[in-house]
Amino acid sequence: MRCRDFPCSIKVMVILETQTNRRAVQTLPFCYLCGGNFVPLDETDRDHLPPKTIFHTDHRDPLILPTHKACNNAHNLTDEMMGQLLAPQSGRIPSDPKDVRLKLKKVGGSPAIDAGDLNIKEAIWRWISGFHAALYREPAVRIGIDTFGTLETPFPIGSIVDGKIVMEDIKPQHSKFVEAIKGNRENGNLDKIICNRDKFTYECFWVKSDNDEAWMCIFALNIYDWKDLGPQSADTARGCAGLYVLPSGGIPANATREIRDATPVVNNDPLDPFAA
Numbered sequence: 590m591r592c593r594d595f596p597c598s599i600k601v602m603v604i605l606e607t608q609t610n611r612r613a614v615q616t617l618p619f620c621y622l623c624g625g626n627f628v629p630l631d632e633t634d635r636d637h638l639p640p641k642t643i644f645h646t647d648h649r650d651p652l653i654l655p656t657h658k659a660c661n662n663a664h665n666l667t668d669e670m671m672g673q674l675l676a677p678q679s680g681r682i683p684s685d686p687k688d689v690r691l692k693l694k695k696v697g698g699s700p701a702i703d704a705g706d707l708n709i710k711e712a713i714w715r716w717i718s719g720f721h722a723a724l725y726r727e728p729a730v731r732i733g734i735d736t737f738g739t740l741e742t743p744f745p746i747g748s749i750v751d752g753k754i755v756m757e758d759i760k761p762q763h764s765k766f767v768e769a770i771k772g773n774r775e776n777g778n779l780d781k782i783i784c785n786r787d788k789f790t791y792e793c794f795w796v797k798s799d800n801d802e803a804w805m806c807i808f809a810l811n812i813y814d815w816k817d818l819g820p821q822s823a824d825t826a827r828g829c830a831g832l833y834v835l836p837s838g839g840i841p842a843n844a845t846r847e848i849r850d851a852t853p854v855v856n857n858d859p860l861d862p863f864a865a
């Protein structure tokens with residue numbers, strides 16, 4: 590398209606919001622989980638992102654990506670556990686107690702969930718690899734694992750070290766990501782996926798690193814206001830946001846680039862990208 594046909598100043602965001610534009614990515618020629626192109630006789634599957642185990646049956650309006658069957662099956666238990674983690678928000682409580690995979694514990698006198706072998710960050714990174722594939726029609730295998738990434742979960746998480754639970758601090762850069770997302774949102778400058786009857790939102794934009802060497806994707810995601818799963822005090826309640834860099838350090842051709850100094854007009858909650 591030539592500039593005289595289309596004002597040069599207009600930027601087209603990548604937005605997957607309707608069933609029609611989400612359906613278009615169901616025929617991607619590669620498996621977002623391993624990055625491999627499909628070949629004849631491959632056993633393929635359709636993966637719901639985020640997994641359908643998370644959503645109430647009234648909210649089924651998913652993003653679906655094609656995968657190898659074996660690649661998808663490898664994550665069934667993780668998906669089930671993530672669904673149970675979000676059950677207080679979705680209302681999808683297992684009807685049979687023997688199907689409950691997560692245990693309630695006390696940490697420092699407060700209730701906490703023992704997620705056992707569930708690696709919450711790894712699960713979220715897997716989804717983000719899928720969101721990248723859907724928005725930009727290119728595989729980005731194992732974002733945050735094989736390549737650099739950092740994210741804040743929407744509730745505090747910790748791990749057991751020498752028999753004691755050590756909680757992770759909120760990263761200092763988290764509030765910067767939140768501010769940048771809000772500022773670019775105000776300017777209509779975010780790539781976006783919305784599905785599952787508005788119970789799921791993923792937003793992102795791309796910015797050059799300070800040393801000008803690599804492009805970084807700054808993102809935020811919200812599922813059923815999952816921040817409410819954690820403590821509600823102003824210094825610990827946070828939304829989910831983060832950053833990743835592709836192995837090449839590059840930027841997808843159709844990705845949305847930052848508006849510099851896009852400061853939000855309102856930022857009362859500096860830790861939650863989806864709050865005012």
Ligand SMILES: [Zn+2]
Nearest residue numbers: 620623657660
């Ligand atoms: Zn695969």
